[in-house]
Amino acid sequence: MNNSIILKNIYKNYGKTEVLHGIDLKIPRGIIYGLLGPSGCGKTTTVKVMTGILKASSGNVTILNNKMPSYDMMNNIGYMAQSDALYETLTAKENLEFFAKIYGLNKSQTAKRINYVLSTVNLTKDMNKLVREYSGGMKRRLSLAIALLANPKILVLDEPTVGIDPLLRNDIWSEFKLLTEKGITLIVTTHVMDEAEKCNMLAMIRDGNVIASGSPKELIVNSDSCTLEEAFIKYGKLGDSYEN
């Protein structure tokens, strides 16, 4: 029962193309779990199945002991998509207020949570600007703020720090650490190795298969490598030789 998310033998087809070939993941509560892999490897599809936006062609997803997809669970999951998914013609505050209502927060909760998430992503002084006038990094931070809004037990973040300057990226990762201390589980997809190293646990994904999983250290040591990149290459080759 320590696992907050379990993916069991997940297959996903788009029409005739199979993009996930039996993904198995067990994600413990209160850690940062990274999904590492190149673009097109099935990371985004995996997190969409996880959040219940997509339905797996076969296999089971269990979140906090509930079978997905489920309306009840959706309030417990904060999702930040790869695209910014913001209403450009609204101000940042109006975006947040809209999603607060959709999540069903009451008035006092809304005000409190909006203040908290805005200060977390450092956008408090720009909250009354139209999103249209935001820079790419600011939009990314606002998307993150919206994902945090409903105080979810699980945060699913698809490439969260793309286009954010290194200083702020550091701040955001510290905030991630703080969130895990509160018992929140974070699932972060990335293709950047140094970001992957900051995760507590990692799953390496390639061509719709999990090629290896464990802590970054374990993955490096077990594959007899010096860096995560080297480990990724070695596990990848291992997978290819099995296929042949």
Add this chain to the structure above:
Amino acid sequence: MRIRALAMRILIQIRHDKRTLGLILIAPLFIMTIVYFIFNGANTELHVGVINVDDEYVYEMESNDEFDVTINEYECNEEGEKALKDEKVIAVLDMTEDNPVILLDGSEATNVKQALTVINSARLNINLDKLPMNIKMDEWETKYVLGKEDSSMFDTFGAGMLGIIIFFLVFLIGGINFLGERTSGTLEKLLSTPIRRIEIVLGYILGFGILAILQSLIFTLFVVHVLNLEVMGSIYLVILITLLTAITALTLGMMLSTLANSEFQMVQFIPIVILPQIFLCGIFKLSGGWDIAGHFMPLYYTTEALNEVILKGRTISYIADDILVLLVLSGIFITINTLLLKFKRSL
């Protein structure tokens, strides 16, 4: 609650987007003003030909206080007909025979109506017994030398235009708004929350419904008070019809927006979805079987209902059929939209 949140968001978005707001609220008034001047060109000069018409009658026509009338005299029927074909005159009144004949150029619907008004009001103003010939017939024979009889005037157009403008703007703006939600990823974001698919569709209907009510109120007040169109029936019925029209247009726009990948592709639906409806909705008289084709268009029912209420002052029981059709169509489109969202999220 969520439906209201969505509706509020749409209204705030449009408030921030001043150009769209202007398009919705002001553009229709501009269009109607132009239509008004097309059909009520009050100051145009009317050239009317006469053949063997009594001087007193000619005087009455020339002194018409509504229109600026110029009289051309011709010797015989052939000469008058030639003047008409050469477009020198709009109408020729021939009193050579006992039963006067009016020759007309029907290709200019507005001017023809005015010329007929001039001829007929002159007839009412003088004592016919004084005229040399026996002209007692209530209806004088009219003969269209050019074009055909066309009863379309601002009144007929005005009622229909309200429906067309609402349908056009709501279809386009609603469809593009929903398309933007799909392409920007906000729809997916929305679907990652516990919102129900039907709530999204209903939220859109509430938001654009409020907008449509506002739009048709401003439009109707403008047309009634500034352009002097008379609404014979209940204004509430007019609002009800426009609201149902807006819902049909919105849900159709949302449905078709799933086939478009950009705003431009949404605009490409105009010649396919909007223009045929304008031509077939009933404001133009069509020959052959084309009027039957109109029965397959939502706007046909809007136009029919609006004409009945605005021009003939009918009550709700008379237009119940039209309302029912619009309701059924909206219901079908809402269901399809909700099902289409299923491709985006299975739940």
